[in-house]
Amino acid sequence: MACRISELVLECRDPEVLARFWCEVLDFVVLDREDGEMVEIGPREGFGGPQPTIILSRRDEPEKAKPRLHIDVNATDRDQDAELDRLLKLGARPADVGQTGEEGWHVLADPEGNEFCLLKARLAPL
Known part of the structure; x- marks a missing residue:
């Protein structure tokens, strides 16, 4: 198991x-x-x-080093652009981790700066 x-x-x-x-x-x-x-x-x-x-x-004082784990999220009831707008209104902000702009995801930070990614695919709600 x-x-x-x-x-x-x-x-x-x-x-x-x-x-x-x-x-x-x-x-x-x-x-x-x-x-x-x-x-x-x-x-x-x-x-x-x-x-x-x-x-x-x-x-x-949370650790200053870059975390080795981050959260990925997917929208369940709207497209990626609409979900990005919602997350930004909630207090997320764009984060630059060296992406090219060609990725299919957005890198964001929560209100304390913890990075997470908004992926493109929409998932069915649970």
């Missing part, structure tokens, strides 16, 4: 700010919180469903 990803943990300065952002991006809800130190967000069915939850854990 294989393992499966159940949670992703992201260290950040302000878990509440990032929880609001990522809940809007992913249509997640807050599942748990601990006095400003941690907020867990995930799908409405909660932990153990088909998607992993995300734990936003307070750390006053």
Whole structure:
């Protein structure tokens, strides 16, 4: 039997700010919180469903090095351009990681600067 990803943990300065952002991006809800130190967000069915939850854990000084893991997202109910507009309105901003402009994805940063990519393909909602 294989393992499966159940949670992703992201260290950040302000878990509440990032929880609001990522809940809007992913249509997640807050599942748990601990006095400003941690907020867990995930799908409405909660932990153990088909998607992993995300734990936003307070750390006053997140690592300065480039993370070795980033999140990719795909729109489920609109095309890539419309989703890009929505994400920018939520507080994402374009990030330059050396892309050429010919890629089929957009590199963005969340409100704390964590990079993520908006891919072109539309996925069916869960």
